[in-house]
Amino acid sequence: xxxxxxxxxxxxxxxxxxxxxxxxxxxxxxxxxxxxxxxxxxxxxxxxxxxxxxxxxxxxxxxxxxxxxxxxxxxxxxxxxxxxxxxxxxxxxxxxxxxxxxxxxxxxxxxxxxxxxxxxxxxxxxxxxxxxxxxxxxxxxxxxxxxxxxxxxxxxxxxxxxxxxxxxxxxxxxxxxx
Amino acid sequence: xxxxxxxxxxxxxxxxxxxxxxxxxxxxxxxxxxxxxxxxxxxxxxxxxxxxxxxxxxxxxxxxxxxxxxxxxxxxxxxxxxxxxxxxxxxxxxxxxxxxxxxxxxxxxxxxxxxxxxxxxxxxxxxxxxxxxxxxxxxxxxxxxxxxxxxxxxxxxxxxxxxxxxxxxxxxxxxxxxxxxxxxxxxxxxxxxxxxxxx
Numbered sequence: 001x002x003x004x005x006x007x008x009x010x011x012x013x014x015x016x017x018x019x020x021x022x023x024x025x026x027x028x029x030x031x032x033x034x035x036x037x038x039x040x041x042x043x044x045x046x047x048x049x050x051x052x053x054x055x056x057x058x059x060x061x062x063x064x065x066x067x068x069x070x071x072x073x074x075x076x077x078x079x080x081x082x083x084x085x086x087x088x089x090x091x092x093x094x095x096x097x098x099x100x101x102x103x104x105x106x107x108x109x110x111x112x113x114x115x116x117x118x119x120x121x122x123x124x125x126x127x128x129x130x131x132x133x134x135x136x137x138x139x140x141x142x143x144x145x146x147x148x149x150x151x152x153x154x155x156x157x158x159x160x161x162x163x164x165x166x167x168x169x170x171x172x173x174x175x176x177x178x
Numbered sequence: 179x180x181x182x183x184x185x186x187x188x189x190x191x192x193x194x195x196x197x198x199x200x201x202x203x204x205x206x207x208x209x210x211x212x213x214x215x216x217x218x219x220x221x222x223x224x225x226x227x228x229x230x231x232x233x234x235x236x237x238x239x240x241x242x243x244x245x246x247x248x249x250x251x252x253x254x255x256x257x258x259x260x261x262x263x264x265x266x267x268x269x270x271x272x273x274x275x276x277x278x279x280x281x282x283x284x285x286x287x288x289x290x291x292x293x294x295x296x297x298x299x300x301x302x303x304x305x306x307x308x309x310x311x312x313x314x315x316x317x318x319x320x321x322x323x324x325x326x327x328x329x330x331x332x333x334x335x336x337x338x339x340x341x342x343x344x345x346x347x348x349x350x351x352x353x354x355x356x357x358x359x360x361x362x363x364x365x366x367x368x369x370x371x372x373x374x375x376x377x
Contacts, residue, residue: 017337024330032319087322096326100333154180154252157325161256161332 016105023103031095036086046091047073050084057084057130066134080137082130087153090126093160094119100164106172114167118160125159179258183251188244191220194280195243198222202287213291220244224291226298239294246286249324249331250279256332262341271340275331282320282327289317 011018034041050073058068058075068077073084101114129152136147199217206213214225221240228235253275262268293314320327335341354361360371367373 014338017334020337021330021334024333028323028326028330029319032323033315036319036322037315092323092326096329150184150248151181154325157329158180158252158256161329 020103020105024099027099027102028095031091031098035091035095042086046086046089050089053089053127053130054084056127057082057134060127060131061134075134077134080134080141082134082137084130088126088130090123090156092153093122093126093156096157097122097160097164101167101172104168104172110167110171113171118163118167121163122156122160126156129156180252180255183254187247187251187254191243191247192217194247194283195220195222197280198243198246198283198287201284202291205284206288206291210291210295213295215287215291222287222290224294226295228298228302237294237298239290239297241287241290243283245321246283246324247279249326249328250276252325253279253328253331256328257335260332260336260341267341271335274340275335278331279327286317286320289313289320293317 035046036042051070054070054073054075058066058070061068061075061077066077066079068075070076075082075084097118098115101111101118133144133148133152136152137144140147195217199215199222202222203215206215212227214227216223216225218240220243222243223238223240225236225238228237254272257268257272257275260268260271262271296313354368354373356367356369356373358368360366360368360373362372364371
C-alpha cells in the first residue's frame with residue numbers, strides 16, 4: 001500500500017479519535033485564551049472570582065482560628081500569606097473538563113449534566129487545594145513552592161480527569177448507546 | 179505513583195535538556211544562524227549574536243527544562259495505573275507516550291529561542307520587529323498546561339487502543355495436499371477424512 005493510501009486509511013479508521021482530540025485541543029486552547037489571556041474576561045470575570053475565592057479561603061481558615069484578612073486576592077494571616085493568582089483559580093482544571101465533555105460524542109443532555117455537576121465540584125476541590133496550600137505554607141514552608149507547583153496543581157488536574165472519566169462511564173457512554 | 183516518578187524525572191532532566199537542546203539547535207540553526215541553543219545541566223541556554231555599531235555581541239537567556247516537562251511524571255503515573263492487556267503493551271504505551279512528550283519539548287525550546295531573539299531585536303531597535311504575542315501565548319500556554327498536555331496524551335493513548343496490545347494474528351493455515359495422510363492420525367487420506375469435513 002502506498003504512503004498516501006496508508007494515511008487515508010489511518011484517518012478513516014481513527015476518525016472518531018482524531019475528532020475527539022482536535023475538538024479537545026481547540027476547546028482547551030479557546031478556554032485558555034478566553035479565561036487566561038483576553039483582558040476583558042480576566043478583569044471582568046476572573047479577577048472578581050479570585051477575590052471571591054480569597055474570601056472563601058479566609059472564611060474556611062478563620063474557622064480554625066487563622067485570623068486571616070482579605071485584600072483583593074491576597075489572604076494575609078500572622079503565620080502565612082497567599083496570593084490567588086492565575087493558575088490558582090481552577091480555570092485550567094475546569095477547561096480540561098469542559099474540553100473533554102464537549103469533545104466526546106454524546107447527547108447534549110449528558111453534556112449539560114456533566115457540566116452542571118463537574119464544574120462546581122472542580123471548583124470545590126480547588127478551594128480545598130487553596131486551603132491545603134495555606135496550611136502547607138504554615139507547616140511546611142521549606143517545600144511550599146514544590147508542593148504548590150508540582151503536587152497541588154497535579155492533584156487537581158488528576159481529580160478533574162477522574163471526574164471526566166466518571167462522567168464518561170456514567171452518563172456519556174450510556175447516552176451514546178441509548 | 180506520581181510522587182514515585184517525580185525524583186526519576188528530576189534526575190533525568192539533564193539528559194532531557196541535552197536531547198532538547200541539541201535537537202532544537204540543529205533544527206533552529208537552519209533557519210536562524212544568529213541563534214545557538216546549548217544545554218547546561220537542567221537548563222537550556224539560548225545565545226543570540228547581534229551586531230550593533232559594528233561590534234558582535236552575544237545575549238543569552240536560560241530556559242529551565244523542568245518548566246516545560248513537568249507533565250512527564252504525571253503521564254508516566256497515569257499510564258502505569260491504567261489497565262493494559264499485557265506488560266509489553268503497557269511498556270510500549272509508556273515509551274510511546276513519553277516519547278511524544280519529549281519530542282514536544284523540542285518545538286517548545288525552539289519557541290523560547292524565537293521569543294528570546296525577538297526580544298533582543300526589540301531591544302536593539304524598539305518597534306522594528308514583531309513581538310509575536312501569539313507565539314508567546316502558545317509557549318506560555320504549553321508550559322502552564324503541562325498536566326493537561328499529559329492528560330491529553332494519555333487519553334489519546336487510550337483512544338488509539340495502545341493499551342489493548344496488537345491483535346493476535348492467526349497463523350496462516352498450512353495447505354495439506356489432498357492425497358496426503360490426514361494429520362488427525364486416522365491413517366486415511368486427508369481428502370477422505372478431515373479434508374472432506376472442512377470442504
